Amino acid sequence: MQNSSRNGIYLDYSATTPVAPEVFEAMQPYFTATFGNASSTHGFGRDAAAALDEAHTVVGCAIGARASEITFTGCGTESDNLALRGVAFAARKNGRGNHLISSQIEHHAVEGTVHQLHDLFGFDITMLPVDGCGRVDPADVRRAIRPDTILVSVMLGNNEVGTMQAVSEIGRVCREGGVLFHTDAVQCPAYMPIDVNELNVDLLALSSHKFYGPKGSGVLYMRDGTPYIPVLTGGGHERGRRPGTVSVANAVGTAAALKYVSGQRNEQAARLSQLRDRLIAGVLANAPDARVSGHPTDRMPHHASFVFKGIDGETLQMALDVEGIAVSTGSACTSGNPEPSPVLLAMGIPAEWALGGLRITLGYHTTQEEIDTVIATLPRCVEQVRKVALEFA
Amino acid sequence: MTVTGKKVRVVVAMSGGVDSSVAAALLVQQGYEVIGIMLRLWAEEGNNTYGAPNSNRCCAPEAVADARAIAQGLGIPFYDIHAESIFKQRVVDPWIDAYADAVTPNPCFNCNRSIRFGFLMQRALAIGAEFLATGHYARVEHTPGEPGALSAPYRLLKGLDAKKDQSYVLHVLGQRDLARAMFPCGRFTKPEVRELARRFGLPTAERAESQDLCFLTQGDYRGFLARQAPDIAQPGPILTASGAEIGTHDGLPHYTVGQRKGLNISPHSASSEPLYVLKLDPAHNALIVGPASQLGEREAFVRAMHYCSDATPTEPIRCTAKVRYKAKEADCTLTPLPDGGARVVFDEPQRDATPGQGLVAYDGDAVIGGGLIARQR
Numbered sequence: 001m002q003n004s005s006r007n008g009i010y011l012d013y014s015a016t017t018p019v020a021p022e023v024f025e026a027m028q029p030y031f032t033a034t035f036g037n038a039s040s041t042h043g044f045g046r047d048a049a050a051a052l053d054e055a056h057t058v059v060g061c062a063i064g065a066r067a068s069e070i071t072f073t074g075c076g077t078e079s080d081n082l083a084l085r086g087v088a089f090a091a092r093k094n095g096r097g098n099h100l101i102s103s104q105i106e107h108h109a110v111e112g113t114v115h116q117l118h119d120l121f122g123f124d125i126t127m128l129p130v131d132g133c134g135r136v137d138p139a140d141v142r143r144a145i146r147p148d149t150i151l152v153s154v155m156l157g158n159n160e161v162g163t164m165q166a167v168s169e170i171g172r173v174c175r176e177g178g179v180l181f182h183t184d185a186v187q188c189p190a191y192m193p194i195d196v197n198e199l200n201v202d203l204l205a206l207s208s209h210k211f212y213g214p215k216g217s218g219v220l221y222m223r224d225g226t227p228y229i230p231v232l233t234g235g236g237h238e239r240g241r242r243p244g245t246v247s248v249a250n251a252v253g254t255a256a257a258l259k260y261v262s263g264q265r266n267e268q269a270a271r272l273s274q275l276r277d278r279l280i281a282g283v284l285a286n287a288p289d290a291r292v293s294g295h296p297t298d299r300m301p302h303h304a305s306f307v308f309k310g311i312d313g314e315t316l317q318m319a320l321d322v323e324g325i326a327v328s329t330g331s332a333c334t335s336g337n338p339e340p341s342p343v344l345l346a347m348g349i350p351a352e353w354a355l356g357g358l359r360i361t362l363g364y365h366t367t368q369e370e371i372d373t374v375i376a377t378l379p380r381c382v383e384q385v386r387k388v389a390l391e392f393a
Numbered sequence: 394m395t396v397t398g399k400k401v402r403v404v405v406a407m408s409g410g411v412d413s414s415v416a417a418a419l420l421v422q423q424g425y426e427v428i429g430i431m432l433r434l435w436a437e438e439g440n441n442t443y444g445a446p447n448s449n450r451c452c453a454p455e456a457v458a459d460a461r462a463i464a465q466g467l468g469i470p471f472y473d474i475h476a477e478s479i480f481k482q483r484v485v486d487p488w489i490d491a492y493a494d495a496v497t498p499n500p501c502f503n504c505n506r507s508i509r510f511g512f513l514m515q516r517a518l519a520i521g522a523e524f525l526a527t528g529h530y531a532r533v534e535h536t537p538g539e540p541g542a543l544s545a546p547y548r549l550l551k552g553l554d555a556k557k558d559q560s561y562v563l564h565v566l567g568q569r570d571l572a573r574a575m576f577p578c579g580r581f582t583k584p585e586v587r588e589l590a591r592r593f594g595l596p597t598a599e600r601a602e603s604q605d606l607c608f609l610t611q612g613d614y615r616g617f618l619a620r621q622a623p624d625i626a627q628p629g630p631i632l633t634a635s636g637a638e639i640g641t642h643d644g645l646p647h648y649t650v651g652q653r654k655g656l657n658i659s660p661h662s663a664s665s666e667p668l669y670v671l672k673l674d675p676a677h678n679a680l681i682v683g684p685a686s687q688l689g690e691r692e693a694f695v696r697a698m699h700y701c702s703d704a705t706p707t708e709p710i711r712c713t714a715k716v717r718y719k720a721k722e723a724d725c726t727l728t729p730l731p732d733g734g735a736r737v738v739f740d741e742p743q744r745d746a747t748p749g750q751g752l753v754a755y756d757g758d759a760v761i762g763g764g765l766i767a768r769q770r
Contacts, residue, residue, distance in 0.1 A: 315516050315520065384521060389515065392511065392515040
């Protein structure tokens with residue numbers, strides 16, 4: 001990995017990406033030279049405010065939205081939280097319904113928020129099932145919508161298994177049903193264009209560090225006119241939607257990162273999907289009892305995910321790290337022992353396979369040589385983990 | 394140190410404490426390829442509903458940060474891996490069950506057998522390690538020779554620091570475990586280990602020892618049992634050895650043999666001399682008490698005797714044994730029983746031989762083996 005302080009092969013781009021040099025450069029003036037608070041009236045503030053306004057415009061343009069529909073937040077998780085809570089609380093205040101719909105394969109940022117809205121705030125929730133590839137059926141969304149439904153949230157590209165959801169179609173269903181639609185699009189912008197109108201979404205969450213921007217920085221798109229109550233209370237920053245002094249550097253970095261990825265993502269997507277397919281073919285050919293999890297073709301171009309019968313992904317991930325290959329299990333392991341991933345179980349993958357989730361996500365700096373090293377190493381690690389498991393069975 | 398030019402890979406079980414940190418540093422110094430792993434163990438307090446972590450003392454967030462910092466300083470990989478549910482299932486639940494059965498358990502045995510040398514050993518080997526090292530004060534001696542009850546290729550020896558020796562809690566290990574175990578601190582005394590920590594520049598050099606069970610997050614075990622298993626403590630009679638009822642106890646799990654404090658004896662029947670718990674009688678939910686003179690047994694039975702050599706002796710053995718971690722070793726004769734148990738007859742009565750605690754037998758510095766003391770044969 002170029003410029004990294006650590007040697008080794010980085011294949012965890014869905015966890016995070018390095019800030020692109022041009023993004024870093026664009027951000028730098030806003031730490032020291034142009035340091036003002038964008039809410040201040042004086043010249044120092046105005047300089048910052050101008051840069052922040054420009055960032056709203058650039059980000060809006062990049063996703064087919066107006067500047068006024070863009071809110072800078074602290075991370076993708078925050079964007080999801082603000083979207084779901086802000087809309088739910090507004091509906092509560094206006095007496096406009098009490099029912100939320102989501103799916104069984106959402107990121108914790110959505111899943112945890114929906115469950116808390118149920119547990120502590122008394123909202124009814126429906127968590128839609130998925131098929132064996134991890135896809136929500138838009139017909140299920142249609143059936144789940146009730147007169148008191150206020151919001152549907154289904155993610156665009158799944159972080160764990162890579163599957164793309166039929167978001168545009170689900171959005172159409174929501175519009176026909178008169179309910180708001182939110183999507184967590186955090187995993188996607190580096191690999192595909194995002195257009196809120198094509199996707200038929202009212203709310204959408206992004207996270208800058210997933211597309212070569214800074215960490216601690218997220219975006220919430222909210223269609224103008226969406227009923228919303230701010231979750232944080234405080235000043236009038238970000239049109240009152242997200243009080244708290246905005247990091248102009250992060251906002252500028254986010255805008256620069258979207259420019260950076262839009263210039264090359266089609267080309268990169270084509271290159272990476274080829275490398276990804278090479279990786280999948282190589283692993284399946286050399287490791288017995290291995291399967292791809294998620295959709296075989298309709299998946300994010302940089303994303304490969306596997307399950308291995310009888311072995312847990314966490315151990316496999318450590319074994320690979322020790323060999324200098326950084327990958328992920330694809331899910332935040334919360335309970336251990338090792339327990340099957342809820343997402344894999346929701347897809348109907350048997351428990352003895354669902355322990356073995358392993359996610360390998362490629363990025364702009366990934367080379368074929370790196371992929372070939374993984375193809376040579378991973379099957380060996382799988383064999384070693386299985387051999388030891390036999391002794392401890 | 395090197396086999397076919399490659400460094401030998403060792404996993405160190407790290408806790409963030411001084412012993413395991415020094416163990417890791419020593420192995421790095423000796424030229425091994427060292428990998429630190431910390432296990433996240435179950436603890437009662439807190440909940441995980443919205444991602445808030447539990448906090449077992451062995452792996453509280455500060456301990457994880459300490460261990461990670463030490464690993465980073467040593468330039469070794471570090472992983473903290475979740476073992477909460479297996480720890481609950483293999484260590485905490487049996488520990489609660491033992492109290493329900495009116496014996497006094499030691500959870501460290503199951504932890505060493507199933508968690509450290511089970512769950513963790515499996516992961517160590519799976520990532521290509523040849524050894525698992527811990528910060529225990531004990532030693533492994535490898536002398537290729539005739540396998541037998543008292544001699545075996547791998548012998549578990551006491552740590553050189555008699556005060557810190559932890560071979561007692563490791564008696565559950567067998568040849569396969571010992572062949573893959575390393576205890577780098579066992580050759581040193583605790584003060585020497587602290588000095589080494591200072592010399593290695595490890596930030597945990599001055600850290601205090603933890604004494605209580607790692608999964609008790611607040612107060613003593615009685616409160617824990619009351620919260621986790623409220624039904625197992627039922628009030629019942631306190632009886633003398635001759636059967637006279639002299640008070641009421643608040644549940645057998647709250648008592649252990651030899652205990653003097655916390656006995657609720659009716660004032661009018663209080664004897665002139667102090668009374669101690671002699672026995673827990675779960676069949677009658679009765680606590681049997683008596684004066685110190687009635688405490689102590691020469692004979693103890695172990696139901697399932699484990700031998701570190703993996704070989705059961707055919708003849709009675711003259712050896713020493715201790716009946717608690719902090720008990721003194723005493724001379725005894727250990728007779729293996731056909732059912733896999735053992736009868737141990739001490740030369741002098743042992744005051745604290747308590748059902749549920751471990752009896753561990755020694756041949757000099759070497760651990761012969763051990764097992765849980767049974768209520769009766």
